[in-house]
Amino acid sequence: MSIPPATDQAQGPAIQVQGLEKSYKELRVLRGVDFDVARGSIFALLGSNGAGKTTVVKILATLLKADAGTARVNGFDVGTQAAGVRQSISLTGQFAAVDEILSGRENLVLVARLWHRKNPGKIADDLLNRFSLTEAGSRRVATYSGGMRRRLDIAMSLVGNPPVIFLDEPTTGLDPQARIEVWQAVKQLAEGGTTVLLTTQYLDEAEQLADRIAILHQGRIIVNGTLAELQQLLPPAKVEYVEKQPSLEDVFLAVVGDSGEDDHDRQTTSTEK
Template sequence: MHALRGLDLAVAQGTVCGLLGPNGAGKTTAVRLLTTLLHPDAGSARVAGHDLLREPAAVRRRIGVTGQDTSVDGDLTGRQNLRLFARLHRVRDASARADELLERFGLAEAADRPASGYSGGMRRRLDLAASLVRRPDVLFLDEPTTGLDPASRNRIWDTVRHLTEEGTTVVLTTQYLEEADQLADTIALVDRGRVAHTGSPPELKALIGAYAEVVVTDADVMVKAAGVLDRLTGAEPALDRDRKAVGAVTRDPTLTLPRLVRELDSAGVPLLDASIRPPTLDDVFLRLTGSKELVA
């Protein structure tokens, strides 16, 4: 039984690579291997220019990791947490580096309060700050915004963008496809222990085409609407009986909204709504992995 088999991945410096895939695809195993938390049975990898097998200590000195669970000590203040991490990593002038990160992450006013009293977003920002105390070349983020409110999530996104502008390479796993769409320069769809597809969000979306959807007035005509979409798109339509909606992916550029409405009208399908929209990463994920579930 192999968790990973033939996984091939290259990430350019100063970019964000999003690892997406269904449950059990091998993403977490890949991250644990690349951060030296697991030892591979075979294969090779280089992280920040260092061989993972021959130079694991050098790899650890060049990376930062923010996991799903916060690593900060709730009994310590924000300032004490960052000073502790800086000293553990033998950062020169740990106090100055802690103060710099507290200011950067908007935590200066709460710096001398125990971290146990921080909100979820503040603790997440403190955790991310802790992973940056020694200015890593490669930063691994494992679901960095899970459970955060939109304002806190946007602040993390801005921080990630700023890091890549400074030259940091980011490897991101996330359960939010919108997050991957916003942040990732490239996305690697991992399936059954290998990279099944890779490309920028626009490149991956172009692989599957647009999404046509109609909402009908009566559930009894959904099958008839599905037949029209099947004929026009050549793809198996998906039925959402609660919304009385029928949708299908189309790569036919000649399928316009007026044509879709005319064909449905000719077939005697009464409509409430109709649309043809560009694909989302949700569509890409479901189509290219054949999965109904995303677990990062």
């Protein structure tokens, strides 16, 4: 199954949202949301629980209809061209949607066959290599760590080569090392030309990953810009000479290492042998 050709508007932003509104009875979740996402960029939709982040993603993924406003994804209108939108995107939810009984490779082959892709085995092998899962590819997913499952989940989202991918709070519940692994995978997506819309409630996640950040609060985008632009909204800090100290991430990686395989993985591999 191939992605349909994009319309002329697709030469502009990958995602265009204007005046999006959504209510559930008396509860107004979205009150006129506007933003654009440039192609090949990472756009972070930042907000607390209940801010409406997942509602925005569901509307863009054609899983939910907006009450008002317009939205286009890869040039296709989410209201009138849903089929084109669905073939242009992939959605990764807050929890990994992988089959624990199957191996990592079998999960990928299964999805490739559902997409009617040629050479599903080669596609699986390429994605395992891309996400540093080759050695674990033959193991049952039940033995994977949280970070490995999430990386596999994202890899499965790319089987159809979608130009746009939605990641809805992809690191929820993950430990620090697993979060860093997922961050690296997300950065690789953008480097490969994929447009990523990321929803998160973690400030450091938006800071680490996003080319642009929009803060969604009480159903509205209250600020939208690059990290540097957002930082300029506050008064400049007083300049003083301070010896640079290593960040917490530097300390964490120095202590546990950056091999991408935790103790659980090594113990599991040892047991299987």
